[in-house]
Amino acid sequence: MNASLLQVSAEKHLPAALDLLRRLVAINSFTTNASGVDAVAQLTAEVFAPLGFTAELVRCATPGTGHHLFLSHHSAGADPIVLVTHSDTVFPPEEEQSNDFKWDERPTEGRIYGPGTVDNKGGTALIWLMLQILHDCAPEAYAQTNWLVAANAAEEITGDDFGRATIQHCGGKARAVLVFEGGPVDAQDWHIVTSRKGRNTWRLTAEGKASHAGSKHHEGINAIDALALVLPDIAAQSNATEERTVNIGMIQGGTVVNRVPHAASAEWECRATDPAALQRADDFFVSLSGTATNGTKLITERTGHTSAWPGSVASEALFHLWHEAAAAMNLSAVSVPRGGLSDANHLWHLAPTLDGLGPHGGNAHCSERTADCSKLPEYVEPNSFVPKAVMNVLALLKVISS
Numbered sequence: 001m002n003a004s005l006l007q008v009s010a011e012k013h014l015p016a017a018l019d020l021l022r023r024l025v026a027i028n029s030f031t032t033n034a035s036g037v038d039a040v041a042q043l044t045a046e047v048f049a050p051l052g053f054t055a056e057l058v059r060c061a062t063p064g065t066g067h068h069l070f071l072s073h074h075s076a077g078a079d080p081i082v083l084v085t086h087s088d089t090v091f092p093p094e095e096e097q098s099n100d101f102k103w104d105e106r107p108t109e110g111r112i113y114g115p116g117t118v119d120n121k122g123g124t125a126l127i128w129l130m131l132q133i134l135h136d137c138a139p140e141a142y143a144q145t146n147w148l149v150a151a152n153a154a155e156e157i158t159g160d161d162f163g164r165a166t167i168q169h170c171g172g173k174a175r176a177v178l179v180f181e182g183g184p185v186d187a188q189d190w191h192i193v194t195s196r197k198g199r200n201t202w203r204l205t206a207e208g209k210a211s212h213a214g215s216k217h218h219e220g221i222n223a224i225d226a227l228a229l230v231l232p233d234i235a236a237q238s239n240a241t242e243e244r245t246v247n248i249g250m251i252q253g254g255t256v257v258n259r260v261p262h263a264a265s266a267e268w269e270c271r272a273t274d275p276a277a278l279q280r281a282d283d284f285f286v287s288l289s290g291t292a293t294n295g296t297k298l299i300t301e302r303t304g305h306t307s308a309w310p311g312s313v314a315s316e317a318l319f320h321l322w323h324e325a326a327a328a329m330n331l332s333a334v335s336v337p338r339g340g341l342s343d344a345n346h347l348w349h350l351a352p353t354l355d356g357l358g359p360h361g362g363n364a365h366c367s368e369r370t371a372d373c374s375k376l377p378e379y380v381e382p383n384s385f386v387p388k389a390v391m392n393v394l395a396l397l398k399v400i401s402s
Contacts, residue, residue, distance in 0.1 A: 001138060001397050003329050003390055009136040010129060010386040017129040018112075018382055020047055024121040025103045025114040028096060029066075031088040031156050037066030040087040044069060044124055044151060051131050053149065056169075060153040061161035068162050070169050071149035079173040080146035081399065082166065082351070084343050085123045085180045085358075086155035089116040090365050101367040101377055110381055111361075113369075117380035118361025123180030124151065126358050129389045134396070141400050148174075152343055158199075158306055163346025174351035176318060176399055179344045182364065182380075183356040183388060190391065192322050193356035194315050194335045196345055197243070197271040198278050198308030202285050204230070206253070207297040210262035220260025224253040226296035227264040230288060234268060237281045244272040244281060245339070267303070271339060275308050309345050311337070314352035318399070322354065325394035329387065357392055360384035 023043060029036040038057075045055035048071050057067035069087065072080075096102065096115055104113040116122070127149060134142040148169060152162040184191045206227045211220030231248060238246045246268055253264025270285075272278040282302065289300045319335045326333035336356070344355040361380035368375040 001394060003394060006133055006137055006390045006393050007386060009133045010389045013129055013132045014385055017125045017385060020128060021112075021117065021121055021125040021380075022103050024124060025116055028091070028093045029088050029116065030090070030092045031154050032064045033093065034064060034066040037087045037153050040121070041067055041069040041151060041153070044087070045071060047128060048131075048149060051135060053147070058165050060159070062154050062157060062159050066153040068153045068165055069151040070166070072169070073145070073147035075144050075146050078146065079175050079351075080148040080170055081396070082148045082150055082170060082174050082177045082347070083127050083180065084150050084152070084166070084177065084347065085127060086120045086152035086343070088152070088154055088156050089119070089121075090156050091115045091367055095367055099367045099369070099377070110383055111379040112382055113377050113379045115367065115378065117378055118182040118359060119364040119378065120155070120181060120358065122182065122361060122380045123358035126385060126389055127180055129385060130392050130396070133389060133393050138397060141397060145400050155343060158341050160306070160346050162343065166347060167350055170350065172350070177344070177347045177351050177353040178357050179342055179347075179353070179355040180358040181342050181355055182358045182361050185360045185384060189332050189334045190326055190388070191336045191356055192319055192333050192354055193338045193344070194319050194354065195273055195311035195337045196309040196342060196355065197273045197337075197339045198275060198345065199269055199271045199304070199306045199341055200278060200282060200302055201267065201269045201304035203265060203267045203301050203303050204234070204288060205299045205301070206264040206292070207299070208260070208262045208264075208295070211260045213258045213260055217260060221262070221295045222260050223264040223296050224261045226292035226294055226298065227251070227253060227266055229292065230298065231266060234266075234285070234288075237270065237284055239277070242272060242274065242277040242280075244270065244277045246270045246281065273308050273310055273337060275310065278308065306341055306345050309348040309353065312348070312352070315348070315354060318352040318354055321395040321398045322391065324398070325391045328394060329391060331387065331391065333391065357388070359388055
């Protein structure tokens with residue numbers, strides 16, 4: 001397929017794709033704003049219907065959230081190609097209002113600011129644009145392909161029930177899993193994500209003994225002291241050689257300064273690409289349980305787990321199709337790891353997987369703007385939609401024909 005033909009179609013449909021993005025961004029879809037998440041899902045279903053997709057809503061297992069959306073385009077052909085996005089964002093309505101964070105198109109900057117523009121409503125709009133191009137330029141291939149567009153209602157809280165529901169909709173089989181999180185561009189290199197770190201979350205609870213800090217100080221057992229002594233050892237599990245990071249993100253303890261604190265706690269996350277590196281840190285965290293030197297009882301508990309997507313030979317082979325597609329456009333696509341989590345962490349076992357297939361943007365999860373521009377909110381670069389869509393379509397046509 002000639003890339004220039006695909007580009008003509010992409011440019012024709014780009015205004016409609018950006019209008020879809022504008023309408024999606026106008027709906028607050030903070031993860032626990034269930035009605036907003038469902039409104040995004042409903043709009044998504046409506047615009048994909050003319051392309052032959054039927055919609056099914058599945059309630060998310062996390063209380064207070066909306067519905068996962070599954071859009072199916074059935075054919076008698078092979079297993080489906082799964083196109084993954086999400087409907088939710090990280091911005092509560094109050095935050096959007098207080099920061100006046102809304103659709104803000106700035107052509108002189110080459111950017112559109114707004115909640116979800118790149119994470120991940122931009123990904124949804126790009127999927128729509130790609131399918132329009134395929135419908136125009138390769139109607140037979142489009143019609144003969146099983147497609148599943150899967151939109152997570154609660155991706156930002158990294159639950160795993162969406163992964164299970166997606167696998168169930170596929171009957172446990174797929175040709176490829178393609179995740180449309182934002183895809184950075186560095187000079188002429190278009191980044192395609194081929195692995196992601198896993199993450200475990202932990203809590204350490206310290207149980208001491210309260211006493212009067214003045215008259216009975218010697219009778220107390222200070223839980224904060226014990227916690228403070230062990231935290232450096234926890235932080236020291238960060239290891240650049242093993243590509244492992246530890247972030248202590250929350251500490252709590254005590255009530256008033258004239259009382260020896262009887263309780264304290266800390267929470268942290270640990271990330272690594274290699275499951276064995278994550279396990280080595282876990283083993284250390286478990287070993288911290290016991291009695292501290294001052295008599296405080298220490299209890300560690302793993303509170304969450306997201307498995308790593310360590311990459312695979314099959315995913316690298318899939319990436320090679322994107323590398324070839326970029327080369328046909330006189331561009332360069334590079335395979336990169338990423339430290340953040342996505343639905344790829346839960347779906348890579350299903351089929352060869354790629355991520356970062358969405359448009360280019362930046363400042364995801366940010367809503368503030370300062371006068372000196374030291375803080376800028378989330379944005380997407382609209383000029384990235386056409387080349388990324390064409391690249392994706394060129395590679396998809398090879399997937400379909402293989």
